[in-house]
Amino acid sequence: MSGTHKIKIAARLRPRLEHEIDDQGIQITHDQDEEGPSWICVPNPRDVTQVFRFPITSCHDQDSRQEDIFEQDVRPLIDVVYSGVTVTIFAYGVTSSGKTHTMQGTKACPGVIPRVVEAMFEQKVALQKSNVELAVSYMEIYKDECYDLLVDRETAPKLPVRENDVGQVFVANLTSIPIDSVEEFAAIYSQASKHRSVGATNLNRASSRSHAMLTLEVTMTDSSAQRSLTGKINLVDLAGSENNKLTGNDPTRMAESAAINKSLSVLGQVVHALNQGASRIPYRNSKLTRILQDALGGNSVGLLICNLAPGTKFRQDTLNTLNFAVRTKNVENRPVVNERDIRPQTKPHFASIQPPPPKLAPVVLQPLEAVAGLSRGPRPSITRVGPRASLAGPSQSRSRVPRVSGIGVFGGQKGRRLSTVPTLMEESGSSSMMMQLSDKEIDERIARAVEAEVARRLKEREELARQEKENIALQKKLQEEREEEKLKEEDQSLPTGVPASLMAQHRNLDDELRARLTELEEKYERATKELQLADVLSPVSRKKTGRAYVMLARAHSEKGDLQVALDLYRKAETYVPDNIKLKERVIEIEWAVKNGTKFDPTPKKPRKTKKKAGKGMTTAVGKVMTGNEDEENLPMDGIHQMLESESSGSANPLKRFQVEEDVTQAMSETPQKRVKCEVEEDV
Numbered sequence: 001m002s003g004t005h006k007i008k009i010a011a012r013l014r015p016r017l018e019h020e021i022d023d024q025g026i027q028i029t030h031d032q033d034e035e036g037p038s039w040i041c042v043p044n045p046r047d048v049t050q051v052f053r054f055p056i057t058s059c060h061d062q063d064s065r066q067e068d069i070f071e072q073d074v075r076p077l078i079d080v081v082y083s084g085v086t087v088t089i090f091a092y093g094v095t096s097s098g099k100t101h102t103m104q105g106t107k108a109c110p111g112v113i114p115r116v117v118e119a120m121f122e123q124k125v126a127l128q129k130s131n132v133e134l135a136v137s138y139m140e141i142y143k144d145e146c147y148d149l150l151v152d153r154e155t156a157p158k159l160p161v162r163e164n165d166v167g168q169v170f171v172a173n174l175t176s177i178p179i180d181s182v183e184e185f186a187a188i189y190s191q192a193s194k195h196r197s198v199g200a201t202n203l204n205r206a207s208s209r210s211h212a213m214l215t216l217e218v219t220m221t222d223s224s225a226q227r228s229l230t231g232k233i234n235l236v237d238l239a240g241s242e243n244n245k246l247t248g249n250d251p252t253r254m255a256e257s258a259a260i261n262k263s264l265s266v267l268g269q270v271v272h273a274l275n276q277g278a279s280r281i282p283y284r285n286s287k288l289t290r291i292l293q294d295a296l297g298g299n300s301v302g303l304l305i306c307n308l309a310p311g312t313k314f315r316q317d318t319l320n321t322l323n324f325a326v327r328t329k330n331v332e333n334r335p336v337v338n339e340r341d342i343r344p345q346t347k348p349h350f351a352s353i354q355p356p357p358p359k360l361a362p363v364v365l366q367p368l369e370a371v372a373g374l375s376r377g378p379r380p381s382i383t384r385v386g387p388r389a390s391l392a393g394p395s396q397s398r399s400r401v402p403r404v405s406g407i408g409v410f411g412g413q414k415g416r417r418l419s420t421v422p423t424l425m426e427e428s429g430s431s432s433m434m435m436q437l438s439d440k441e442i443d444e445r446i447a448r449a450v451e452a453e454v455a456r457r458l459k460e461r462e463e464l465a466r467q468e469k470e471n472i473a474l475q476k477k478l479q480e481e482r483e484e485e486k487l488k489e490e491d492q493s494l495p496t497g498v499p500a501s502l503m504a505q506h507r508n509l510d511d512e513l514r515a516r517l518t519e520l521e522e523k524y525e526r527a528t529k530e531l532q533l534a535d536v537l538s539p540v541s542r543k544k545t546g547r548a549y550v551m552l553a554r555a556h557s558e559k560g561d562l563q564v565a566l567d568l569y570r571k572a573e574t575y576v577p578d579n580i581k582l583k584e585r586v587i588e589i590e591w592a593v594k595n596g597t598k599f600d601p602t603p604k605k606p607r608k609t610k611k612k613a614g615k616g617m618t619t620a621v622g623k624v625m626t627g628n629e630d631e632e633n634l635p636m637d638g639i640h641q642m643l644e645s646e647s648s649g650s651a652n653p654l655k656r657f658q659v660e661e662d663v664t665q666a667m668s669e670t671p672q673k674r675v676k677c678e679v680e681e682d683v
């Protein structure tokens with residue numbers, strides 16, 4: 001089969017469904033003599049006065065039967081398959097337009113697939129001279145992944161798409177089952193169809209969620225002609241494009257719909273690129289177009305069945321389907337016959353087998369010292385070591401001096417070259433003057449040469465590393481010298497007569513400034529940390545925590561640990577920042593620490609004591625509340641341990657609030673007037 005073949009287009013309008021609005025806008029008109037093309041007239045959904053006409057070779061209206069489309073469009077392709085050519089038939093259209101019904105049908109009204117299988121077996125019986133074998137494979141493309149439908153769908157792996165050495169695309173590891181009858185196929189196909197991905201939408205109760213492809217392969221072997229023909233027919237049921245506003249898809253269906261629409265979009269891009277004659281066709285952008293590559297501009301015969309829906313809500317999708325059909329019918333394929341010669345290859349006669357090439361004479365190498373000496377002196381004369389054996393006999397043998405090769409080594413005389421390449425010499429009686437090398441000796445020499453080269457490279461690396469270290473040390477030395485020169489220039493820039501003590505004082509001030517900056521940075525970090533912990537506490541908890549810090553700070557100040565007391569007062573200031581007395585106390589302790597003087601706290605005003613204390617108040621809590629007892633007798637160790645464990649960076653602020661509530665539990669058991677103790681009085 002030679003020449004080009006354009007994809008044939010057939011269109012089928014399904015009947016109106018119940019509760020579907022149909023304005024009878026889509027009309028199919030045929031030529032009077034039925035020899036010209038048919039026309040499908042579709043009104044513009046945006047302007048009903050405008051009507052689009054699409055020329056389609058084969059059109060089937062709502063009253064058409066399954067048998068009509070098979071006999072008119074599909075049956076002629078059966079003979080093409082048995083001629084050894086690949087045929088691809090695929091149904092295209094919007095969701096719920098009747099694609100699956102056209103391809104599969106029902107038991108009472110079978111579709112294209114069962115009718116094709118029946119016709120294939122009928123044609124098989126008609127071929128008496130050939131041995132015909134049929135095999136079936138069935139797969140689906142779900143979310144741009146290939147799955148085998150002839151195996152268990154739950155455990156079916158993803159199948160890769162490959163390309164063989166002659167450029168044919170195939171699905172690797174796809175199951176192919178031989179079939180001998182229509183009944184056997186029906187049993188296999190019925191079971192495999194249950195594995196296909198199907199879901200319910202608002203437009204279709206059993207909407208196909210994947211592209212399905214059934215392949216029937218027929219192999220015809222003609223023993224008399226010593227040849228084999230292989231024909232294929234691919235029956236593709238494409239999933240329909242979907243409008244998610246109409247289908248009402250859930251998230252799972254939305255993902256399936258996105259994969260379907262993307263693959264159909266790539267299919268349109270491939271058709272457009274083929275019509276434009278683009279240099280690159282985007283077959284690899286989708287698994288669907290990758291598998292259909294042979295049917296789109298390849299070596300097969302194609303038939304596109306466009307399924308149309310009459311409903312007004314599908315009007316725009318109908319126009320898109322017909323536009324795709326008009327573009328697709330311009331795609332040209334170049335069908336080829338898949339023929340193979342099955343004659344056994346004859347073994348070559350033993351006389352025609354070429355003998356193996358003779359082995360070369362053993363290599364004779366000159367010593368390297370001799371070659372080196374020759375390169376520095378005049379060109380020596382090369383004397384034949386012994387008589388050369390002649391093939392014609394001893395009487396015709398002639399002495400001959402071997403020629404010295406000149407590759408890159410020049411001697412002492414101008415224009416003359418000597419080579420270090422070994423000279424081939426024949427083996428003679430005086431073998432003591434020549435050095436014959438065996439394979440082992442050659443390997444040893446190669447090993448020694450490699451070791452020498454490796455040692456040389458390692459030595460170069462060590463030398464580079466040593467130079468790099470020296471450069472780094474030199475740079476450091478130069479940098480130090482520059483710093484010293486800079487200091488000398490600064491000293492010289494001062495006016496004459498400035499005493500050295502003033503310069504030393506200047507440097508001391510710089511050191512103090514750096515120390516002060518470091519101290520401020522540490523203080524800022526501590527304050528930030530405490531603020532982060534204080535932000536998650538309630539006002540009452542912050543006040544209680546601040547009071548606890550004040551109590552600890554006072555105890556340390558009375559012991560003379562002013563620095564520790566200062567840190568604790570600063571932490572307390574974080575929790576009660578508006579306390580003026582606390583700020584004054586921090587300033588007083590800072591002055592005492594800085595000047596090294598003794599800290600004398602301001603005397604506290606006497607508090608009025610109550611005549612009766614609460615029954616549930618413990619001794620320790622009474623001491624805290626009255627303020628007249630010695631604070632050293634309080635259980636400070638327990639409070640100190642609690643605050644240290646909760647002030648760590650890894651502690652949880654919510655857990656810290658829990659612990660602080662436990663610490664102040666004794667205070668919460670006192671009457672309400674005793675709990676409202678201000679921090680100013682503690683300070």
